[in-house]
Amino acid sequence: MKTGLLYGVVACSKTRVRCVFCGVYIPKASKCIEQHTNGAKHKEHIELMNLNGIYFNNDVLHCKACNRNLPEDESVLKHIEGDDHANWIAAIDDLVDGEFITLDAFLSCEKDEVFCEVCNSSFYCSLQSIEEHVNHINHRTNITTRLKPLNGIFPVDNEDEVWCKVCDAYIDNTVQSVLGHIDDDEQHMEWFTEIEDLIENQEVSIESYLANEHENYAYCNKCQMEVTCNARSIESHVHSEAHLNQFGL
Incomplete structure (x- = not known):
């Protein structure tokens, strides 16, 4: 993160400078500028820029997400709280x-660009390009491959099916x-909801089981011990005196 004394501060008049990030005017005195740029609000705006695709170039703020320069009266915070930017972030997060x-x-x-871990590829960041990518059959196939071992799903001799260990059920081997x-399977989702609620903050891992x-x-x-991986056994363990003692309870 850039935090130099004059980062984001531009000349305004003989007596004042303007902080582009915060949208405020500052007396043109080194002490005043230093006090502002070292302040929590200024640093918070820089952090928000790094999280929202906003950069500072040629004394102007530019938002990559909205693909436009910010006017002088629009601070970083004001921009990201605006409808256009907030809607873009919500749409991209959903995608x-x-x-x-x-x-x-x-x-x-x-x-x-953004990076897709399961496809090991980068591509230009736009709502349209991301939507096209996530709906492409290659991506859906790679997602399926990645999710199987995270959900207890394994191949069987019959290549037309896979077996869900969690539900003890066979599923068509299609994306x-x-x-x-x-x-969407109710039994599958209920198992994960119940188990994850039990192990939250308990330092119990189910990755190897899945x-x-x-x-x-x-x-x-x-406790450095194995626990039978079902709701009843895990609940008994996390509520046991031996386990609670490990947390000083």
């Missing part, structure tokens, strides 16, 4: 939710069926 697409490099203004099971077909146990990192 990338659960899609393993990272926006960090774009929003920090390091790149014009639509597997993703539909993960996202990723390995023949694994029957969750693992408590706090």
Whole structure:
């Protein structure tokens, strides 16, 4: 993060300068400028720029998300709270939710592209390009491959089906069926909701159980012991005196 004394401060008149980020005027005295640029509000605006695709160039703020320069009377905070920017952020967040697409490099203004982890590819960041990417069959296939070991889903001898360990159910081995099971099957979702509620902040891991077909146990990192991976056993463990003592309770 740039925090130089004059970063974001531009000449305005013989007696004042203007902080472009904060949208305020400051007396043209080194002490006043230093006090402002070292202040929490100024640093917060710089942080917000790095999270919202806004950069400072040639004494002007430019928002990559909205693809426009900000007028002089529009501070960083005022802009990101405006409808246009807020709607873009909401739309992009909705598109990338659960899609393993990272926006960090774009929003920090390091790149014009976003990166898809499951496809191992970068592409130009726009609502249209992201929508096209996440709906492409190659991406849906890669998402399915990534999600199977996170959801206890394994291949079987019959290549037309896969087996869900969590539900003890067979599913058609198609992108639509597997993703539909993960996202919409009531039994599958209830199992995860119940287990995740039990292990939250308890340092109990179920990753190995989900990723390995023949694994029957969750693992408590706090107690360094295996626990049968079902709701009843995990609930009994996290409420046990031995486990609670590990947290000093």
